[in-house]
Amino acid sequence: MRLHRNLVFAVIDALNMIFNENEYADKVIEKVLKYDKRWGARDRGFIAETTYEIVRYKRLYTEIAEVNAPYSRANLFRLFAVWAVLRGIQLPDWKQLESTPVRRIKGKFDVLSKIRKYRESYPDWIDTLAEKALGKDLWTKEAAALNKQAEVILRVNTLKTDKNTLQAVLAEEEINTVPIAKNPDALKLVERKNVFVTQAFKDGLFEVQDASSQLVAPYLQVEPGQRVIDACAGAGGKTLHLASQMQNKGQLIAMDIYESKLKKLKVRARRNGVHNMETRVIDSTKAIKKLHAKADRVLLDAPCSGLGVIRRNPDSKWKLEPEFLERIKTVQAEILRDYSKMVKPGGKLVYATCSILPEENSEQVKKFLSSEAGKDFKLEKDQNIFASESGFDGFYMALLNKIDEVG
Known part of the structure; x- marks a missing residue:
């Protein structure tokens, strides 16, 4: 060279x-x-x-x-x-x-x-913390896997197209893709290219979204016609996935504390052909209280350390501090306590993070279930996704059911 x-x-x-x-x-x-x-x-x-x-x-x-x-x-x-x-x-x-x-x-x-x-x-404190949390063997594998360059993964927007059609359309623009096992809406680029300049992207036929992230929306088990809340929507990658799973039917409410992110989501939603979504800024506790016991499904894609997505944000290793981790764990507990109240009896909630640390994941869920706020919920299943095992980002998901008062 x-x-x-x-x-x-x-x-x-x-x-x-x-x-x-x-x-x-x-x-x-x-x-x-x-x-x-x-x-x-x-x-x-x-x-x-x-x-x-x-x-x-x-x-x-x-x-x-x-x-x-x-x-x-x-x-x-x-x-x-x-x-x-x-x-x-x-x-x-x-x-x-x-x-x-x-x-x-x-x-x-x-x-x-x-x-x-x-x-x-890795900084000493991350290396020590992660080994203690995951064990020496798993952390050694994970530390290496999180240093690999993240591949470009697309999520097919099923409101507008299907996987085979999108593959053919992209191939015409000299972008070759292959499907990913266990990810029905995912396509992986064979060679890195700028997909944002393609006509297919401008037409809203796909979004760029990691394969692990694409597993979160289906975990919530939404159905067309339901009232679904994405309470930590951000710029809305998972919100848009939920909309496609709902087939644009029912009510999808995207909430976030940052209005600027929700504005970007509105632009993306228009490009994606999403019609059943509305955005609401969480500017006070009233925004949550208005929806108490009103939602069939609630997604809590909680803020976290981001240790599972270091592959695409390598500089976060050097920006992250132990104090931030402690603060964000408090925020996670508060979100679970307060936002879970929006789930109606018989409804479901998914708590998810892009972290690999149990203290942000399974331990948070365990504490919530043993608290007053979580007494009406039961854990149906949870899943840890590690980059060293999946080849994609590290994630955690837990599906909780709210007990129906009748039962």
Whole structure:
């Protein structure tokens, strides 16, 4: 591989924004890729993938390069040099890469790669916490799996098309896909491409949604004609999936504390041809109280640490803090306690997170069921999804039934 100066400099700029200015990696990549309109798909792919790889293995590379935050431009070039050497890429004769100690880099890698927290690049506290929670063997596998690049997965919008038709339409735009077992509405891209510029996307024939995330809406067992509430809707990926499962029949209420996210959801819903959805901002406790015992189904896709989706948000490893985890666990308990009141007798609730930690998942459900607020609920089933086993994001889902007063 021949390294091009303008592409490498773009990577350095991106790393500076992510590491020193604490910007989100996905937003930074979006910004940097606009530097030069002449860049082709391969150029853009190099910038994005190289940046993400260095972010992913930040701890390992900084240890090998012997650099500390805040990172000077020279230090960022040292990190890039480590990346290149470990991939067997010939370093060009640039002043920024002079005196790169190739043998020392390889030697330090051989030593550090025997230690999991360096090899897989996790902060001490995450590595210790996850091993205690999952056990050494599972966490070792999971830590590695969460460092793999996330594949591009599409969810077929069954309100407008079916899987075979969508495959054919995308193939005409030179985007090849394959189905995924146990995911009836999922298609996986054979080769990474920008699907958002396709006519199929503009026509609302699909959404980009990880295969694990696509399992959540079906877990709620919705039926056309029901009143269904997605109480932590966000930008609404699962809301739109619920709408298609309801066949646009019944009432679907998307709720969130952020009005800006619900506005984006409205745009997506129009593109998807969703007609049975309304949005409601949770700006006070009244929004929830108005719906007490009114819903057949409630989805609580709760805010969480996001440890299950590190593959697509590698910078979150370095942004996450123990204090945030403690705060979010309190929020999760409050959401379960308060929002579960919207389920009517005989109805169902799904509690879901994109975390792999039991303290955010099964332990939260257990505490809820033993509390006053959860005394009328019973656990029907739950499921842990691990990246090391599924090949997709880490998730947790629990299906709870509210006991019918008659029974």
